[in-house]
Amino acid sequence: MFIPKRILTAVLGLILVGCGSEAKDLPDLGSVSGVVKIDGEPTEDVIVTFAPVSGGRSSTGITDSSGYYELNFNSTTSGAIIGQHNVFISSNVEHDPNDPEAPMVPPAGNVPRDYQRIEKQAEVKAGDNEIDLSYP
Template structure:
């Protein structure tokens, strides 16, 4: 009896454990600079050129960002993307402790710039420099 159950159980565990949970993603991080200075509190958005879900991240005080594809998955879809940045906004407008945005570093001119980048499998460091 065990000789029959063991292969079946092994197959079930392997097939469940090895099934990808979503589309293939490349991990993406980098630094955003504007006029040579780290851009803090800036939203970064990677939009796939061929369509699909965008990935976003927000820079820290050193201009560093890490992209999230969903609440559980980090990274971006593989392939070509158009990247835009904008001043970050508080995540909860009703929360008095939410980070407030000052005048912001991203001018209207910079916010209209679309950069083309390629996300590959594995780790991607994509630094973004504006004008």
């Protein structure tokens, strides 16, 4: 069974919220958006993760039907920490609702496993950042 995007986004948002960060506690952020293409085609339901090289909270987003993503720092704030990031992509996950012990696995064909192992680098600057990602 496929987990709907809105549910996955809510879960990711809750994970990112952490321990109740207030706006005054936020680091400097830049907004980040772009398009993910796999084998030359925009790809839907790709989880995009930007992990700051210097440490700190990662930002994530999920691509829509046109491959477009926007990063979220937490459930209420968009963007990513300013600076260098390691960038990863992964597939949305499926699991068998009839077997709660079954592992969650990537859907076939969404993001090839070899592409999930590719680490890219990107710099987030203050303001708006358009960072398109192409794989391989």
